[in-house]
Amino acid sequence: MRAGNPVGPHENALGRLWAPLVPWLAVALVVMKFGGTSVADAERMRAVADYVARTVRRGNQVVVAVSAMGKETDELLHLAGQVSDTRPGREMDMLITAGERKAMALLCMALHDMGISSDSFTGSQAGIITDTDHTKAKIVDVRADRVRGALAEGRVPVVGGAQGVSTNRDVTFLGRGGTDTTAVALAQALCADACEIYTDVSGVYTADPRVVPEARRLKRVSFEEMLELCASGCPKPAMRSVEFARNHGVRLHVRSAFTWEPGTWIEEEDPELEQAIISAVTSDTSEAKVTVTGVPDHPGIAARLFRALAERSINVDMIQQNVSLAGTTDISFTVPHEDLSTADEVSRSLQSEIGADQVLADPDVATVSIVGAGMKTHPGVSATMFETLANEGINIEMISTSSIRLTCVVRADVVDKAVVALHRAFKLEGE
Ligand code: ASP
Ligand code: MG
Numbered sequence: 356m357r358a359g360n361p362v363g364p365h366e367n368a369l370g371r372l373w374a375p376l377v378p379w380l381a382v383a384l385v386v387m388k389f390g391g392t393s394v395a396d397a398e399r400m401r402a403v404a405d406y407v408a409r410t411v412r413r414g415n416q417v418v419v420a421v422s423a424m425g426k427e428t429d430e431l432l433h434l435a436g437q438v439s440d441t442r443p444g445r446e447m448d449m450l451i452t453a454g455e456r457k458a459m460a461l462l463c464m465a466l467h468d469m470g471i472s473s474d475s476f477t478g479s480q481a482g483i484i485t486d487t488d489h490t491k492a493k494i495v496d497v498r499a500d501r502v503r504g505a506l507a508e509g510r511v512p513v514v515g516g517a518q519g520v521s522t523n524r525d526v527t528f529l530g531r532g533g534t535d536t537t538a539v540a541l542a543q544a545l546c547a548d549a550c551e552i553y554t555d556v557s558g559v560y561t562a563d564p565r566v567v568p569e570a571r572r573l574k575r576v577s578f579e580e581m582l583e584l585c586a587s588g589c590p591k592p593a594m595r596s597v598e599f600a601r602n603h604g605v606r607l608h609v610r611s612a613f614t615w616e617p618g619t620w621i622e623e624e625d626p627e628l629e630q631a632i633i634s635a636v637t638s639d640t641s642e643a644k645v646t647v648t649g650v651p652d653h654p655g656i657a658a659r660l661f662r663a664l665a666e667r668s669i670n671v672d673m674i675q676q677n678v679s680l681a682g683t684t685d686i687s688f689t690v691p692h693e694d695l696s697t698a699d700e701v702s703r704s705l706q707s708e709i710g711a712d713q714v715l716a717d718p719d720v721a722t723v724s725i726v727g728a729g730m731k732t733h734p735g736v737s738a739t740m741f742e743t744l745a746n747e748g749i750n751i752e753m754i755s756t757s758s759i760r761l762t763c764v765v766r767a768d769v770v771d772k773a774v775v776a777l778h779r780a781f782k783l784e785g786e
Contacts, residue, residue, distance in 0.1 A: 383548040384416040384506075388516065388538035392555040393612035394458050395425035403553075404465035406615060407511060411471055416506050418545065419473075419513040420538040421462055423454025428531070444489025448518075448528040451490075452478070455515035455534070463513050473511035476501060478518030478526075483537065485519035485527045492527035494519060494536065494599075497544035506545075514541060532593030539596045543603040550605050552592050557611035558618030559589065561783040562636045566771050569784040573634060577624035580634050580726055583760040587724035588639030597621065624728060632729035632736060633781040638770045640721040642672060643695040644752070646687040647702050649712030652678045656709050657686060663701050669694045673722075673755045673764065683712075687753055689764065692718060720752065721770035724762040725777055731758050743780040749773050 387407065394400050410417050422428075431451050435442050459475035466473040478485075482498030505512040516534025521527045529536050535552055542550035559581070562570040576584070578601035585594035592609055600607050600621065610618030624630065650656050657676065664671055674688045690698045699716040706714055723744075730736045740761055744751055749772065753764035765773055778784065 382414050382416070384418070384545060385410065386418045386420065386538050386542040386545065386547045386550045388420045388534055388550070388552045389422060389462075389612055390534065390552075390554045391422045391425050391427065393553050394421060394462065397461075399612075400424075400458075400461050401465050401468075403612060404462060404469055404471075406612075407462075407466060408469040408471045411511060417511050418502060418506065418541055418547070419459075419462065419511065420516045420534050420541060421455060421458045421513060422516045422534040423451075424458050424461075427454040427457070445525055448489050448492075449526050451528045452515065452518040452526055455518055459513045459515045463511075466511060466513070471511055472509070473513055474505050475513045475515070476505075477515050478529075478537065479520035481512070481514040481541070483514075483519035483540065485521050485529065487521040487523050487525070487527070489521075489525075490528055491530040492519060492521060494529070494540050495522065497540050499541060499544045502541065502545065530595070532595070535593040535596030536599055539600045539603070539605050539607070542605045543599075547605075549608055550600065551608045551610060552596075553610060553612035554591055555611070555613065556591060556609075557614060557616055558609050559584065559591075559621070560635065562774055562778045563638070566638070566774050567636075567778045567784075570778065571784060573619050575620040575622060576634055577630075577728055578621060579624065579759060580728055581621045583724075583726045583757060584635055584637055587722065587726065587760060587762060588637040588641075589635070592621075630728035630731075632733045633725050633727035633783065635726055636774050636777045636781070636783065637724045637726065638721055638774050639724075640767055640770065641691055642689040642720065642722065643692050644687060644689050644717040644720045644764060645695070645698050645702055646685055646715040646717070647706075647709075647711045647713075648685045648715065649683045649710075650686060651710050652682045652684050659709055660686065660702065660705055663705055664690075664698060667697050667701055669698050669701070671698075673753055673762070675753050675755075689720070689722075689753070719767045720764050721767040722762050722764055723770055723773040723777065724760055725781065726760045728759050730761070737761055739780060740777065743776050744773055747772055747776045749776075 389403050463473045463475045481502050484496040485492035485494050502512040516537040517529045519527050538550050558572040559576055560570045564570045581597050607621040672689045676684050676686045678684045702714045749765050749769050751763045755762045
């Protein structure tokens, strides 16, 4: 600790003392997650440390979960690909988690310079216990004794994100975006007042601001809506962490690590508040479409096809089938782009067995979705969506719905136009 900068347990205790008297001094235990772009270089690292230091000086307790710097995870994955064809899971996890390990140590060093005592912890040291599923392990328990101990001593625990130790005592990686899950799991285990996800966007928007400049930041969004937004193309926060947060009742605050302004709260739907009919428009270009035409209308055909796809671990998203009067049907489904060639191959291999006319693989599709809790109780939302697309001359190729989402498959080259038109049609730009 530097002499000129006396901050630590003492000031923390003082903050606690004053808190009941001065509301703006309210003490809180906050878990802060910082993503790769937030700590991309030395300057960003120090900016994040400065923000953490200021939060601690106001009397709060802070636990940090940090991602690997910048594109480091991608670089490590790339490196592994250059070295090895087999890339054993155990070694991949040891390699990838090194990115977060580097970041957590550097962040602690920067904090020390600012007079804040802090300790870095690997996922293992922080007590993040996972299953043995390497490269995408799931958290099974959090035994955060050391994190609690550091807090009790007035130190800032900085935990390496997206990692843990398996029930077999091997280092595990929680998967891409896993640092969000680390933060939520720590928030739950420590009964934190909030879990803040700091990132390079300042919250959840009514549409991607790069596509719709007048898109507006949402003040709040329900867990259910956020899950639908994640599933339909909203890149942040990571879907698994939102599921975890919903299951454990952890409120999330997604906000900017660049402007530090308040962002979007993700929390339980408030039954007292009237729900927006539509909260946001999303799009997704990550999927492709396969159509199997002219299959006979018999029991077991879809079962045969989708079992074969499942056996190749293909994650099918939308499925559509409709029986014609002639007794044959077309089956269309969407899969991630990277699975298109396998899905095409599997479908072709069954073509004669299931009596299909043709198999068509189509990479140039995209989905556009509208999501809103209020659509459950408002008629006419689908009509407005379809009319809006019709007015733009956009053809709808598939439709899928949940109780709070409507999704249309369209040509990929018109999807941005669809997003802009729907954002306007549902008046999302105005408060
Ligand atoms: N660094 C890891 C990734 O990019 C984990 C994370 O950022 O959440 O996926
Ligand atoms: Mg990341």
